[in-house]
Amino acid sequence: MRLTMPIRLTIAAIAVFIIASSSAESDAATWWKGNLHAHTLWSDGAVYPEQAVAYYRDRGYNFLALSDHDILARDEQFRAFDAFLDDAAARAGIPQEVARSGFPEGHDGRVWINKTQRAAANQRGGDAEILEEYRQRFGESWVETAEVNGDKLVRVKPITDFRHLFEAPGEFMLMDAIEISGITPVHMLAVNVGELVTPHLPVEEPATAADIINANLQYVAEASWTDAHPHLVAVAHPNYMGAVTAEHLIEAEELRFFEVFNGHRSVRNHGDDFRKDTDRMWDIVLAHRLSDASGPLLYGLANDDAHTYHNVTEASSSPERGWIMARAEQLTPEAIIRAILSGDFYATTGVTLRDIRHEDGSLAIAVDAAPGVNYTIQFIGTREDADLSSEPVINPDDEPMTAPRRYTADYAANWEFEEDAPYAVTRRYSEDIGEVLLEVEGAEASYEFAGDELYVRAKIISDKTHPNPFAEGDVEVAWVQPVLPGGDG
Ligand SMILES: [Zn+2]
Ligand SMILES: [Zn+2]
Secondary structure (H helix, E strand, O other): OOOOOOOEEOHHHHOOOOOOOOOOOOOOOEEEEEEEEEOOOOOOOOOOHHHHHHHHHHOOOOEEEEOOEOOOOOOOOEEEOHHHHOOHHHHHOOOHHHHHHOOOOOOOOHHHHHHHHHHHHOOOOOOHHHHHHHHHHHOOOOOOEEEEOOEEEEEOOOHHHHHHHHOEOOOEEEEEEEEEOOOOOOOEEEEOOOOOOOOOOOOOOOEOHHHHHHHHHHHHHHOOOOOOOOOEEEEOOOOHHHOOOHHHHHHOOOOOEEEEEEOOOOOOOOOOOOOOOHHHHHHHHHHHHHHOOOOOOOEEEEEOOEOOOOOOOOOOOOOOOOEEEEEEOOOOHHHHHHHHHOOOEEEEOOOOEEEEEEEOOEEEEEEOOOOOOOEEEEEEEEEOOOOOOEEOOEOOOOOEOOOOOOEOOOHHHHOOHHHHOOOOOOOEEOOOOOEEEEEEEOOEEEEEOOOOEEEEEEEEEEEEEOOOOOOOOOEEEEEEEEEOOOOOO
């Protein structure tokens, strides 16, 4: 019989696990703070892109990826600001030809117009106050306005126009990113891209979420820019609208990243009556991938998915909810992406780590403990002989919830309605999956591999309430990436 209860050790008992503070590998490496998921007026965010960048830069972040929906913010566009100054009805009524009139010759405006109208209808498309703050911060001469066919327009500047205002070696940098969204709620982040990545539906319809994920992974893998740009592609907020289940992620065999945490209000990180939380999904995927020794590790990101930066309320999808810390010698897109690709990063909603050490058959964690805060370090894993069988979730009518949503090209017409549509849910699995192998109270802990673990990851849970939580009562936590037992990594 396996020991299924977590082993609790006191702080005194773990004092023997002193984590060495010197190592050739990490002497020159530094932890860099960054957010890979944020929105601006390039899509449905509420602020001009410079305002979003300033927000993160002012708060000590080292890197930021503006990941607007289906657009690489290096293109040109204009945005009608008359509408932002009018009432909500007028905001929703921007005629397409007005919006289009701001586009330079040859620009394909279709995606932009759709997003503008949606943002405007949600009243997230900026208002007089945001424009005023934009003028105040960056100066009257920085704000470019034009009048086209009688409509007043404000230029939403491309990254290339403003990055020099913010970037400084070793302090702060921007990375080119896109949230691949298209017409379905299956969203993916592509970070440090060389070109626009347009959303891809599989050739065969109707498609499942897994088909969509795989089609986009394949599209990026085959793109001509990928060799010159180390990049990452992640599944965003899997529980958003019940879009992605653990089984979908298992089917996406080449997927390397997903958001274990997303700060947007609608994404159900903690699951609900039927859906599993993202931590549980992670273990289900890892156990299946590694049980046949073929799949790569799946790494978990924490991202803000910020849309609102001013006048933030509890209901806002606001910044500083979750981020990643990547360990690299230099602050360059290449170095940061390579660190993330190799798993040398952690995801956090506030807990800061001093060190993560995977060597000599152990995984050791040292928290940069804040005064007065207590920490619980959990080592979580699945063993080789784990029961991987599963049962469907049963709905209140006693029926198995087995109808995965499928998408066709005309799915957009049903966008609003789909919130209540039947959704796919992750099946129920044995408690063998994602076992707490060791639980330690304190700021340092080390786990010695028994050798029969498929993988081990760590989660650090503090007793400090998050100041701007995803959900009421959330405490600050951190997630250390899974490792294979034995080897260094
Ligand atoms: Zn999204
Ligand atoms: Zn997003």
